Amino acid sequence: MSGHDRPQSLRERKKVRTRLAIRREAFRLFAKQGYANTTVEQIAEAADVSPRTFYRYFGVKERLLISDDKISPIVEAFIAAPKELPIVPAYRHAVGTVFDGLTQEERDDFVAGEQMMYAIPEARGLVYTEYVRLIDLIADALTDRPDGPTDEMERRVVAGAIVGVLIAASHNNPFPEDVLLRSLEILGRRLT
Structure with a gap:
């Protein structure tokens, strides 16, 4: 059974949901105010996570893409x-x-x-x-x-x-x- 076929644990599912929420909010903000005008802090606030959590998931804003x-x-x-x-x-x-x-x-x-x-x-x-x-x-x-x-x-x-x-x-x-x-x-x- 590959890693992709294994059922995800609660922790893994939460990580996926958090990652998707951050990306969804980032894309919404990019569409509204432009990529260059959107900060990591704004994305984190919109996704209801800390900037530190954002950086743990993505490292840099560009990785969202x-x-x-x-x-x-x-x-x-x-x-x-x-x-x-x-x-x-x-x-x-x-x-x-x-x-x-x-x-x-x-x-x-x-x-x-x-x-x-x-x-x-x-x-x-x-x-x-x-x-x-x-x-x-x-x-x-x-x-x-x-x-x-x-x-x-x-x-x-x-x-x-x-x-x-x-x-x-x-x-x-x-x-x-x-x-x-x-x-x-x-x-x-x-x-x-």
């Missing part, structure tokens, strides 16, 4: 995917598994965060950083796949191709689940 980490569960599901699946179908399986496990509130939060991230110029560097992080994680995860390349450069190229599909499917499309799954299917067909 990155959706609650979907990368780690997808990579975990990729590693745990059936070993008989080739690399790209295994990654497609992982994306479907994680997206299927989201609640409606988590989906709404994901869409809101993605829309903000693409709309706010200050977030462009974050998007790039997250894509590079994902390439690194997929390349590392490929060492656990029986059909994963043994050469580090080959692993990075395969990981880069997968992330390239994600970029193409996600641009100005805040919840590209269907497009992403279809795009990964195309990549899988073309790579065989």
